[in-house]
Amino acid sequence: DGGITQSPKYLFRKEGQNVTLSCEQNLNHDAMYWYRQDPGQGLRLIYYSQIVNDFQKGDIAEGYSVSREKKESFPLTVTSAQKNPTAFYLCASSIASSQSDTQYFGPGTRLTVL
Amino acid sequence: QKEVEQNSGPLSVPEGAIASLNCTYSDRGSQSFFWYRQYSGKSPELIMFIYSNGDKEDGRFTAQLNKASQYVSLLIRDSQPSDSATYLCAAEWGATNKLIFGTGTLLAVQP
Numbered sequence: 001d002g003g004i005t006q007s008p009k010y011l012f013r014k015e016g017q018n019v020t021l022s023c024e025q026n027l028n029h030d031a032m033y034w035y036r037q038d039p040g041q042g043l044r045l046i047y048y049s050q051i052v053n054d055f056q057k058g059d060i061a062e063g064y065s066v067s068r069e070k071k072e073s074f075p076l077t078v079t080s081a082q083k084n085p086t087a088f089y090l091c092a093s094s095i096a097s098s099q100s101d102t103q104y105f106g107p108g109t110r111l112t113v114l
Numbered sequence: 115q116k117e118v119e120q121n122s123g124p125l126s127v128p129e130g131a132i133a134s135l136n137c138t139y140s141d142r143g144s145q146s147f148f149w150y151r152q153y154s155g156k157s158p159e160l161i162m163f164i165y166s167n168g169d170k171e172d173g174r175f176t177a178q179l180n181k182a183s184q185y186v187s188l189l190i191r192d193s194q195p196s197d198s199a200t201y202l203c204a205a206e207w208g209a210t211n212k213l214i215f216g217t218g219t220l221l222a223v224q225p
Contacts, residue, residue, distance in 0.1 A: 042217040045213075102163055103148075
């Protein structure tokens with residue numbers, strides 16, 4: 001089955017802890033994205049990567065870090081510097097062609113700070 | 115500030131009716147537009163995308179784009195209770211492959 005997987009589905013973090021959210025895709029997509037969704041709000045872009053070993057900050061990158069060592073994987077670390085991390089985190093991927101580019105989403109990780 | 119605006123709703127329609135969801139965008143450089151459906155607690159799933167002015171039909175769904183008015187809409191014909199969800203409109207920011215999302219419109223189809 002081709003698709004995007006995210007783990008874990010639910011994650012609980014104590015204050016001061018760093019946690020890492022996993023995102024893997026087997027669609028052979030070049031681009032990968034991390035979004036955050038808060039209740040009643042749209043998706044906000046945290047980080048994106050269009051090629052291995054390269055990534056750019058999105059609109060709300062503070063308190064987050066990423067890596068892109070493999071085409072298939074784009075893990076997101078939520079650091080203790082992120083003051084309000086409780087949210088629904090969504091990973092997406094796309095072909096990243098020069099023409100318009102459809103993003104497909106994984107199932108999401110719901111992070112709660114205890 | 116690049117923005118995509120949607121009425122949050124809820125938009126309530128009876129089963130079998132046409133649901134009309136609307137979206138405006140601020141970036142005149144946007145060329146591509148996407149509609150996603152999101153059920154409560156789930157991730158967004160793509161419904162349709164549209165690049166050209168005019169209408170694009172796919173089954174019960176029709177997307178409409180008017181670049182002069184910076185307006186995108188999604189029509190759902192013969193609405194079913196299973197269509198009840200939040201519909202997210204997204205515009206591509208220039209030619210960056212980055213999407214700007216609206217806050218979504220909650221659609222409730224009444225049996």
